[in-house]
Amino acid sequence: MIRFEHVTKRYDDGTTAVDDLSFEVAEGELVTLVGPSGCGKTTTMMMVNRLVEPTSGRVLVDGRDIAGVDPVALRRKIGYVIQQVGLFPHRTVLDNTATVPALLGWKKTAARARAAELLELVGLDPAVHGPRYPAQLSGGQRQRVGVARALAADPPVLLMDEPFGAVDPVVRERLQNEFLTLQATVRKTVLLVTHDIEEAVRMGDRMAVYGQGRIEQFDTPATVLGSPATPYVADFVGSDRGLKRLAVTPVTEADLDIRKGSREGYVGDPEEHEDGTHVPLGTSLKDALAVLLQHDTGRLTVTGEDGRPLGVLTPAGVHRALRRATTPAEDRTAHARPLPTERRATK
Structure with a gap:
């Protein structure tokens, strides 16, 4: 569903954020991109919806080179969830969730019906939470609304950038569990960026461990933890990687x-x-x-x-x-x- 072919991103100041990156994400697969700050994982994800343009190489979604796709049209077909959620403060939860269907020309009643359906799917009662504004919700509830909004137009691809990082550890674990349950139902192709190895292991069908602008290992969490490909990976996943394997x-x-x-x-x-x-x-x-x-x-x-x-x-x-x-x-x-x-x- 998503394929990177020898992709490099180099900025005008000479900084190379991503260097000759090649990998593929299968349809319905959840892949976590994990690594320290500045390693290129977020740049990688943002090239999928053309918020960042590659210097060289190709990014393909569903077999199509996205360089030839209108960026606005592309983004409306890709769900995007960020840590800060990015809800419109002056719009109700229901209208926030219905944003993308409305932009795609859906009738208002159909867009709101879809929004109500998605709110219920992420565990929020549309009758109770739909009329509220983002400021009236908890952090965990706002994050659920962000996920619902990203799924509202039924996109085949979902991009998630540190989606659960803004909430406390207890809520974070609950949201992770809820999203995995949701993913088992909707089976989207997901790229999830995180700096947290525990989250990468817990969430990913496969995980890409980043060094500086390169993927050091791309495999199942069990393989990465059990057989680190390089000393860098072994050090990054930690000396307690045997315990982490219990979760996968x-x-x-x-x-x-x-x-x-x-x-x-x-x-x-x-x-x-x-x-x-x-x-x-x-x-x-x-x-x-x-x-x-x-x-x-x-x-x-x-x-x-x-x-x-x-x-x-x-x-x-x-x-x-x-x-x-x-x-x-x-x-x-x-x-x-x-x-x-x-x-x-x-x-």
């Missing part, structure tokens, strides 16, 4: 201990199942361990789609899962993002 490694049946012959009293003990020590298959190891550490049983029941116990996760199973996550050939399969209902522990 799902629990599979291969990680479970199962008593042969019968599961009664071992996996399917009703009391154990009712006290909260169980999670659905596909839950991340991080979430599974969070539940496990709340109890003294030393094991965690894992259930299937029908809610029936499949086996138990023990410390030995966690170790097996982490070893699996560091095998490059298996990383790409293991990191397939679970459905939103499978990402959360049942409590």
Whole structure:
């Protein structure tokens, strides 16, 4: 859906922001661009909607070189979410959300209906929040409105520049979870810029780790954490990268201990199942361990789609899962993002 072909951006003062950049983002994929300030990640993203023009090379969206596309028309077909949100303070939340459909010539009733639908999708009651103005919302609510506005015209591509950076850590994590749930439904092609390695790992199907104007490694979070391509990447992702892998490694049946012959009293003990020590298959190891550490049983029941116990996760199973996550050939399969209902522990 998005392809960079030997793209370079060099400014008049001689500064090279991006140097010979080539990579591709598949349709429906969420790719995070992560790196320190000034590394070129935001410049990269802004070249997709022509807010920055490349010095050389080509940027293609859906197979078309965007250099030949009218910039205004291009931007109206690409959603854009920024940290400061950028809502119009004098317009209501509903009218803010309906901005792009209105610019595209939609009838007012249709634009507002679409806006109400999107507000509900991001968890805001249009009847309650629609008539309000941005100043009457919390930071997290304004960020949700920004996402709704970016999605209002149903764009195939969504650009997000530090979208959750302006809110406190608790709200930020909740917004990240909500966006991942939303993404599982709408499946947009997303470029998300962040300087936070935790966010890049948590959000991305794949992640691009930037050095100075270049991508040092472009792969799944599990591969980047388990097999850093360069010393720079290893240093950037941190010495605790083994712990970070917990967030991107799902629990599979291969990680479970199962008593042969019968599961009664071992996996399917009703009391154990009712006290909260169980999670659905596909839950991340991080979430599974969070539940496990709340109890003294030393094991965690894992259930299937029908809610029936499949086996138990023990410390030995966690170790097996982490070893699996560091095998490059298996990383790409293991990191397939679970459905939103499978990402959360049942409590």
